Amino acid sequence: MIPSDQNKYLKCLEEALYEVEKYLESSEDAAAAVEPDKGLGRLSRMEAMQDQQLVMEMRRRKKRQLAEIKVAISRIEMGTYGKCIFCSRDIAPERLEVAPEVQTCIICS
Numbered sequence: 001m002i003p004s005d006q007n008k009y010l011k012c013l014e015e016a017l018y019e020v021e022k023y024l025e026s027s028e029d030a031a032a033a034v035e036p037d038k039g040l041g042r043l044s045r046m047e048a049m050q051d052q053q054l055v056m057e058m059r060r061r062k063k064r065q066l067a068e069i070k071v072a073i074s075r076i077e078m079g080t081y082g083k084c085i086f087c088s089r090d091i092a093p094e095r096l097e098v099a100p101e102v103q104t105c106i107i108c109s
């Protein structure tokens, strides 16, 4: 991969890293357990718990993404970025455009 492309993806990855970290920070409270004595009615308490479930699921996904982004950044540093970790073929640029943290080609994914 040419250096200017690598820089472009590195910038995308750093931005994504920032966004994900910001999300994880801001959603911390929403993911905390719904307190039983919060003074909510029965229905709104159920809603609050459903919301909490959604936030927790989203956080799980974001945490996985965060780990992938970090790996991708270290692969840029090692010079192996953009190659499939299974077959070491180049990953299609269109794929990296959508998700710069992907580490597998379309065939191996």
Ligand SMILES: [Zn+2]
Pocket: 084, 085, 086, 087, 088, 089, 104, 105, 106, 107, 108, 109
């Ligand atoms: Zn592959």
